[in-house]
Structure formats: C-alpha cells, structure tokens
Amino acid sequence: MTRKLDGSKLVIATHNAGKLREISALLAPFGVDCVSAGELGLPEPEETGTTFVENALLKAHAAAKAAGLPALADDSGLSVTALGGRPGVYTADWAERQWFEGEPGRDWYMAMGKVEGLLSEQGPDVDRSCWFTSVLAIAWPEGDEAIYEGRVDGTFSWPPRGTMGFGYDPVFVPQGQNVSFAQLTVAEKQAMSHRADAFEKLVADQFGDAAHG
Ligand SMILES: O=c1nc[nH]c2c1ncn2[C@H]1C[C@H](O)[C@@H](COP(=O)(O)OP(=O)(O)OP(=O)(O)O)O1
Numbered sequence: 001m002t003r004k005l006d007g008s009k010l011v012i013a014t015h016n017a018g019k020l021r022e023i024s025a026l027l028a029p030f031g032v033d034c035v036s037a038g039e040l041g042l043p044e045p046e047e048t049g050t051t052f053v054e055n056a057l058l059k060a061h062a063a064a065k066a067a068g069l070p071a072l073a074d075d076s077g078l079s080v081t082a083l084g085g086r087p088g089v090y091t092a093d094w095a096e097r098q099w100f101e102g103e104p105g106r107d108w109y110m111a112m113g114k115v116e117g118l119l120s121e122q123g124p125d126v127d128r129s130c131w132f133t134s135v136l137a138i139a140w141p142e143g144d145e146a147i148y149e150g151r152v153d154g155t156f157s158w159p160p161r162g163t164m165g166f167g168y169d170p171v172f173v174p175q176g177q178n179v180s181f182a183q184l185t186v187a188e189k190q191a192m193s194h195r196a197d198a199f200e201k202l203v204a205d206q207f208g209d210a211a212h213g
C-alpha cells in the first residue's frame, strides 16, 4: 500500500511552465491545494539519474525535503524507435538553454531539428514511430514515495505544426490522429497524453473511489 495524500498542501515540483499548466489542470477536479516549486523559490535539482523513475524520484524528494510538504514531480521525454530510444531521459538536454525575452528557456526548435536530422540521415523510408513517457513521483518529507508511469505512442512528424502545448508537441502526432499535440487544446491533449495516462494511475491509487474527472 502506498502512502496517500491526506489533504495537506502539495508541491508541484517542476520548473517547466507547460507541465505545471497540465498538472494543475489534471489535479483541479480533486480539490488538491497546490503550490509550485517556482512559487516556493525551490532550486532546480540536477537530474543525475539514468532512468525516468530515478529522475522523477530525485526531483520529488528534493522538493519534499526542502518544502517540508509532499511533492509531485514528473520526469518525461520523447523516445524515437529508429534512434534506439533516444533522446529519452535526455530529451530536455537536447534543447540548449537559452534566454528568450529575459526569461530562461530551452531552444525546442533546435532540439526537434536535431532529431529530424538524425532521422533523415537514415533515408526517406525511416521508421518515424516514437513515444512519450511520463513518470509521476510523489515523495513525502519522511521519505515515503509513490510512482506512476504513462506512455503515448505516435509518429515524429516534420515540419513542426501548431503553437499550443510545449516542448516537442509540434512534432508529435499521436496514434490515430492527424494533428500534432501542439494543434490540440489542453483538454484534448489530456484525453490521450502520457502524463494523463500516468495521472489516471495516480488517481486510482491516491483518490480511489473518490476518483472522477
Ligand atoms: O507533453 C509533452 N509535450 C512536449 N514535450 C514534452 C512533453 N513531456 C515531456 N516533454 C519533453 C520536454 C521536456 O522538457 C522534456 C522532459 O524533461 P524533464 O526533465 O522531465 O522536464 P523539464 O526539465 O522541462 O522540467 P522539470 O524537470 O522541472 O519538471 O521532455
């Protein structure tokens, strides 16, 4: 039995604004009182793990310890079949850190282009199948932890399309769709995303019978 959230404030342990928006929307129906790592001024921990699970736990435990509150972290990434699963855990690292209009950010266009470059080297008939993984970890200041994993399959599509979402959304076309994640509203993306898949497992485990939304 995993430990359950008991109504205390929950830290959303991410420094990614797109993730924060999605996780806040997913949690909204459950009346969880949330505060973000940014609002608390928590530092961004170094992601030294080699798996999504390790990094999600590392981020959740760091925030829980620093805040003295339970914390929810997401570690996620895009894995491309023809690239042996890369960039995978290193998805964020493939986008160089840059400053945009005075704000720290990452150069996603460059990162997507790097994937496209490696794929097109393999010729026009290259397998473009790929998937997103999201691992959600909850950690408590006392050291307890819970892990939920989600996945969505799709196709790496070039050129990028759409302006919604974040990160690699403009190049990811989910299976059974002909538009990219960046052409979907938050609600439409939540109906099929890796993060929503992991969240469904979190809800079943954490909120049990009270689950809805
Ligand atoms: O739904 C998604 N749509 C598009 N791109 C996505 C998605 N989900 C993950 N991704 C990409 C971008 C993200 O930056 C990276 C994960 O890296 P990851 O270290 O987990 O996140 P991050 O550094 O951006 O924020 P933080 O660690 O503070 O939660 O994979």
Ligand SMILES: [Mg+2]
Binding pocket: 047, 092
């Ligand atoms: Mg990160």
